[in-house]
Amino acid sequence: MDWVERTAQLRQWTRSGVRAPHKPLLLLYALSRFQQDSEGALLYSAVEDDLGRLLTEYGPGNRTTPAYPFHHLVSDGVWEVRTERGPGSPGTRVRELRATGATGRLTPELRTALRREPSLLGRMARVLLDLNFTPSLHGELCEAVGLALEEAEAPALSARRQRDRRMREMVLTAYEYQCAFCGYDGRIGAVPVGLEAAHVRWWAFDGPDDIENGLCLCSLHHKLFDKGVLGIGEGHRILVSQSFVGRSAAAREHVVMLAGRPVIGPQAGVRPVAADHRSWHTSQVFHGSPRPAATD
Numbered sequence: 037m038d039w040v041e042r043t044a045q046l047r048q049w050t051r052s053g054v055r056a057p058h059k060p061l062l063l064l065y066a067l068s069r070f071q072q073d074s075e076g077a078l079l080y081s082a083v084e085d086d087l088g089r090l091l092t093e094y095g096p097g098n099r100t101t102p103a104y105p106f107h108h109l110v111s112d113g114v115w116e117v118r119t120e121r122g123p124g125s126p127g128t129r130v131r132e133l134r135a136t137g138a139t140g141r142l143t144p145e146l147r148t149a150l151r152r153e154p155s156l157l158g159r160m161a162r163v164l165l166d167l168n169f170t171p172s173l174h175g176e177l178c179e180a181v182g183l184a185l186e187e188a189e190a191p192a193l194s195a196r197r198q199r200d201r202r203m204r205e206m207v208l209t210a211y212e213y214q215c216a217f218c219g220y221d222g223r224i225g226a227v228p229v230g231l232e233a234a235h236v237r238w239w240a241f242d243g244p245d246d247i248e249n250g251l252c253l254c255s256l257h258h259k260l261f262d263k264g265v266l267g268i269g270e271g272h273r274i275l276v277s278q279s280f281v282g283r284s285a286a287a288r289e290h291v292v293m294l295a296g297r298p299v300i301g302p303q304a305g306v307r308p309v310a311a312d313h314r315s316w317h318t319s320q321v322f323h324g325s326p327r328p329a330a331t332d
């Protein structure tokens with residue numbers, strides 16, 4: 037049994053073509069809980085709030101219930117559910133999962149493998165992160181599920197690192213070392229600081245390392261873009277989600293007031309973000325409806 041391969045095969049999409057991080061999030065959560073207590077089982081009613089929050093924060097905009105991955109992850113051979121009545125999941129009905137005292141945990145075979153091979157947990161977690169989430173979210177996701185990962189990475193990832201460096205250079209140059217949303221262009225000496233290259237369509241979802249799929253963003257706007265607070269709409273105008281709330285003058289100035297403003301750059305002769313990557317981001321990452329254009 038190759039557990040890493042099995043982890044890589046968790047599906048990324050629902051039947052209707054919506055990004056589906058449900059199973060990866062539950063498995064990440066379960067791996068983290070295994071790290072803390074390798075025998076413990078997760079009582080559905082005790083973890084549903086945690087899982088619900090993860091789904092809201094890291095899933096696409098549509099509403100969803102943690103009952104789905106809790107039940108459906110069983111079919112992937114990494115997770116088992118039992119109730120007070122015995123082995124087997126009662127299904128995806130929330131009331132049923134609560135009433136029967138449903139608990140889930142990693143399958144005995146996987147638990148044995150994880151105990152036998154201490155590096156396996158980290159490798160499975162890396163695959164879940166790499167194949168389902170954009171890199172800027174990996175650190176906070178580990179914190180959100182309580183997972184402690186070693187810094188050492190599999191050699192396969194160093195090729196990815198090199199591509200990232202090339203992409204960064206290409207994107208920052210194309211956008212003349214300026215945030216495409218706010219124009220921030222900080223440097224220390226000659227070195228840009230707080231500027232990053234964002235993928236519009238995530239690499240994990242076939243987003244190419246291409247200038248038409250890149251944006252130069254400051255650290256704040258990169259994070260908000262990857263979390264679905266910001267997006268790019270028709271005419272390359274900035275979208276700000278109605279779900280975003282910030283009452284301070286700083287939040288208004290740095291986020292709310294961006295609604296409807298044109299993206300800054302790229303420089304002449306460079307192709308802007310392609311329409312299909314923009315619309316992928318709007319449907320799979322952007323949260324809810326955009327605010328109307330701000331008036332200064």
Ligand SMILES: [Zn+2]
Nearest residue numbers: 215218254257
């Ligand atoms: Zn910015």
